[in-house]
Amino acid sequence: MSRISLFIVDDHQIIIDGLKGLFGPLEDFIICGEANDIESATNGILNLKPDIALVDIRMPNGTEGLKLLQWVVKNKLDTKVVLLSMHHDVRIIQDAKNWGAKGYLLKNTGKDELFHALRFIVDGGVYFYEAQEEKHQQEIVFTPKELEVIRLIVEGYSSSEISQKLSISDETVKVHRRNIRNKTGTTNTVELINKLVELGFPY
Amino acid sequence: MSRISLFIVDDHQIIIDGLKGLFGPLEDFIICGEANDIESATNGILNLKPDIALVDIRMPNGTEGLKLLQWVVKNKLDTKVVLLSMHHDVRIIQDAKNWGAKGYLLKNTGKDELFHALRFIVDGGVYFYEAQEEKHQQEIVFTPKELEVIRLIVEGYSSSEISQKLSISDETVKVHRRNIRNKTGTTNTVELINKLVELGFPY
DNA sequence: ATATATATACCTACTAATGGGTATCTTTTG
DNA sequence: CAAAAGATACCCATTAGTAGGTATATATAT
Numbered sequence: 001m002s003r004i005s006l007f008i009v010d011d012h013q014i015i016i017d018g019l020k021g022l023f024g025p026l027e028d029f030i031i032c033g034e035a036n037d038i039e040s041a042t043n044g045i046l047n048l049k050p051d052i053a054l055v056d057i058r059m060p061n062g063t064e065g066l067k068l069l070q071w072v073v074k075n076k077l078d079t080k081v082v083l084l085s086m087h088h089d090v091r092i093i094q095d096a097k098n099w100g101a102k103g104y105l106l107k108n109t110g111k112d113e114l115f116h117a118l119r120f121i122v123d124g125g126v127y128f129y130e131a132q133e134e135k136h137q138q139e140i141v142f143t144p145k146e147l148e149v150i151r152l153i154v155e156g157y158s159s160s161e162i163s164q165k166l167s168i169s170d171e172t173v174k175v176h177r178r179n180i181r182n183k184t185g186t187t188n189t190v191e192l193i194n195k196l197v198e199l200g201f202p203y
Numbered sequence: 204m205s206r207i208s209l210f211i212v213d214d215h216q217i218i219i220d221g222l223k224g225l226f227g228p229l230e231d232f233i234i235c236g237e238a239n240d241i242e243s244a245t246n247g248i249l250n251l252k253p254d255i256a257l258v259d260i261r262m263p264n265g266t267e268g269l270k271l272l273q274w275v276v277k278n279k280l281d282t283k284v285v286l287l288s289m290h291h292d293v294r295i296i297q298d299a300k301n302w303g304a305k306g307y308l309l310k311n312t313g314k315d316e317l318f319h320a321l322r323f324i325v326d327g328g329v330y331f332y333e334a335q336e337e338k339h340q341q342e343i344v345f346t347p348k349e350l351e352v353i354r355l356i357v358e359g360y361s362s363s364e365i366s367q368k369l370s371i372s373d374e375t376v377k378v379h380r381r382n383i384r385n386k387t388g389t390t391n392t393v394e395l396i397n398k399l400v401e402l403g404f405p406y
Numbered sequence: 407a408t409a410t411a412t413a414t415a416c417c418t419a420c421t422a423a424t425g426g427g428t429a430t431c432t433t434t435t436g
Numbered sequence: 437c438a439a440a441a442g443a444t445a446c447c448c449a450t451t452a453g454t455a456g457g458t459a460t461a462t463a464t465a466t
Contacts, residue, residue, distance in 0.1 A: 012289070017314040018221015025227070036311075086215070108239075111220040143412060156394035158452065171415050178455070188422085188454075190392055191359035346442060361422065374445050381425070391424080391452085 004122050005032040007050035007079070009041040009068060015107075019054070022111050029118070038064050042071055050079050051122060052102075057085040057092065066095060073100045080121055087199075093128055103127040140183050140199065149176040154193055207325050208235040210253035210282070212244040212271060218310075222257070225314050232321070241267050245274055253282050254325060255305075260288040260295065269298060276303045283324055290402075296331055306330040343386050343402065352379040357396055 006029055008016050016034045023029045033048045035041035045053055053072065057065035069081045082103035083096050093104050102121045105114060106129050117127040142150065145166075152162045159177065163170035177189075186192040209232055211219050219237045226232045236251045238244035248256055256275065260268035272284045285306035286299050296307050305324045308317060309332050320330040345353065348369075355365045362380065366373035389395045 011311065013311045013313050014287075014317070015218065015221060015310070018218060018225055021224025021227060021314075022221055024224060084217075107218070108214065108216040110216050111224075114217070114220075145413065154393065154397075156389075156391060156397055158391065160452080168413085169415055171417090172413070174453075175414080177453080181454080186359075188359060188361065190357065190396065193393065193396060194357075194359055348443065363422085371443085372445055374447095375443070377423075378443085378445080380423080384424080 003028055003030040004052065004118065005030055005048070005050040006118075007032060007041070007045055007048060007053045008034045009036075009038075009053060009065070010034075010056040010084070011036050012056070015056070022114075026115070029115075038068055038071075041068055045072065045077065045079055049077070052118060053079050053081050054118075055081055055083055057083050066092070066099065069096065069099050069101050082118065082121060082127075088129060097128065101126075104129055142180065142183065146176055146180050146183075149173060150180060150196070153177070153180075153189060154196065206231055206233040207255065207321065208233055208251070208253040209321075210235060210244070210248055210251060210256045211237045212239075212241075212256060212268070213237075213259040213287070214239050215259070218259070225317075229318070232318075241271055241274075244271055248275065248280065248282055252280070255321060256282050256284050257321075258284055258286055260286050269295070269302065272299065272302050272304050285321065285324060285330075291332060300329075300331065304329075307332050345383065345386065349379055349383050349386075352376060353383060353399070356380070356383075356392060357399065 006019075006023065008019055008031060010016050010019075013036065016036075020031055020034075023031055032050050033044040035044050041053070041055070053068070055065045055068050065083050065085075069083065072079055072081050080102040081100075082105065083101055084105055084107055085092065086107050088106060096104050103117055103126060105117060105127070109117075109129070120127050148166060149162060152165060157165070159173040160170045163173045166173070181187065181192060184192055184195045186195050209222075209226065211222055211234060213219050213222075216239065219239075223234055223237075226234055235253050236247040238247050244256070244258070256271070258268045258271055268286050268288075272286065275282055275284050283305040284303075285308065286304050287308055287310055288295065289310050291309060299307050306320055306329060308320060308330070312320075312332070323330050351369060352365060355368060360368070362376040363373045366376045369376070384390065384395060387395055387398045389398050
C-alpha cells in the first residue's frame with residue numbers, strides 16, 4: 001500500500017513547516033506539496049492529486065478554506081478536504097459538512113489525534129471535532145436573518161446600509177440588532193464584536 | 204558544547220507539536236518542555252531553566268506573552284525570551300525590546316530563518332523582525348493619547364466612559380476619535396476596529 | 407389547532423457617534 | 437524665537453445606535 005499523500009494549505013509558513021516535521025518520521029504519510037494561498041493551492045492540487053488536502057480555514061480574506069473546499073467539490077476531484085481551524089464554530093462545521101469536507105480539526109488538536117483522524121478519513125471515514133458538552137456557557141443560537149445582519153455589522157455597515165442590502169426596513173434591522181445584543185448579553189456594537197470573536201465567530 | 208534547550212509556550216498544541224517535529228532532527232537543539240498557558244510556563248521555566256523560551260504573544264487573554272517576558276525579566280532568569288507573533292506590530296516589538304526580549308519572529312517565518320535566529324540569539328545576539336520597507340501603505344503613527352483612547356475603544360467603552368477613565372472631557376475624547384478615524388481613513392468604530400486588526404494591532 | 411419562533415415594521419425617547427468649526431495652552435522641534 | 441505638534445475643550449448640526457413598546461403575518465412545532 002502506497003503512502004498517503006498530503007497537500008497542506010496555510011498562510012502561516014511555520015505551521016506548514018511544523019506539519020512537515022510532524023509527518024516526516026511517519027512511514028505511511030508523505031507531504032507532496034504546500035501552498036500559502038488559494039491560487040497556488042488549486043494549481044498544486046490539480047497537478048499533484050493528493051489523497052488529502054489539509055486546509056487552514058481562516059486566511060487573510062475570510063474563510064477562504066471553504067472556498068477551496070467548494071472548488072475541489074465542484075471540480076469533482078478525488079482529493080479529500082480536511083479543514084483546520086482555530087475555533088470550534090458550529091456554523092462553519094455545518095457549512096463544511098454540507099460542502100462535503102471529510103474532516104474538521106482544531107489547531108490545538110494533538111498530533112496523535114491528527115494522525116488518527118487522517119488515517120480514519122483515508123479509510124473512508126469522516127472526522128469532525130465536536131465540543132464535548134462544554135455547556136458552562138449555553139450555546140447562543142442566532143436565526144438565519146440575525147446571521148445575515150451579524151455578517152454585515154462586522155463588516156462595518158450601518159443599520160441603514162444593512163437595510164438596503166437586505167431590502168428590509170432599517171427599523172427591522174434595529175430590531176434584529178437589539179435581539180442580537182440581548183442574546184449575546186452585550187450593550188453596544190464593539191462589545192458584540194468582541195463577544196463574537198470570543199465565540200470563535202468571525203473565522 | 205551541549206545542546207540548546209528550548210521551552211515552547213503556545214496555546215495551540217499543534218504548533219507545539221509542529222515545532223517539536225521541526226527541531227527533532229536537529230543535533231544542536233532539544234525541546235526540554237512546553238506549556239499551553241502562563242502558569243504552566245512559569246513553573247516549567249523555573250524548573251527546567253531552558254536556554255530559550257519560545258513564546259506565542261497572543262493567547263486567550265490578550266498579549267500574555269509579554270507578561271511572561273516581564274516575569275522572566277523580573278525574576279532575573281537566564282532564559283532568553285523569543286516572542287512569536289502572527290503580525291508585525293511595531294508597538295509590541297518596541298515593548299518587547301524595552302522589556303528585554305531577545306527576539307521577535309513572525310509565525311510565517313520559514314524554519315531556516317527560525318533556526319538561524321535562535322542560534323544567533325544563543326550566541327548573544329538579538330533578532331527582531333523588521334518589515335522591509337513595505338511602504339505601499341505609509342505607516343500610521345498614533346500619538347500616545349490616541350493609543351490610550353484606541354485601547355479603550357476596542358474594549359467596548361463609550362466616549363463618556365473613556366473620558367472618565369482618562370480624566371478628560373468627553374469632548375476631547377471625541378476629538379481623539381475623530382483624529383483616529385481620519386488617520387485610519389475610517390468612518391465608524393467597526394471600520395476602525397477592522398482596520399486595526401488589518402494593521403495587526405490588537406495582539 | 408394552538409402555541410412558539412421568526413420576520414416584519416412602526417412608535418417614542420434618549421444617548422452616542424460623526425463631521426465640521428474655533429480656540430487655548432504646552433511641549434517639542436527647527 | 438517661531439513653528440509645529442499635541443492635548444485640551446468648547447461650539448454647531450446631523451446621523452446612528454440603544455432601549456423600550458406594540459402589532460401583524462407566517463411558518464413551525466407540540
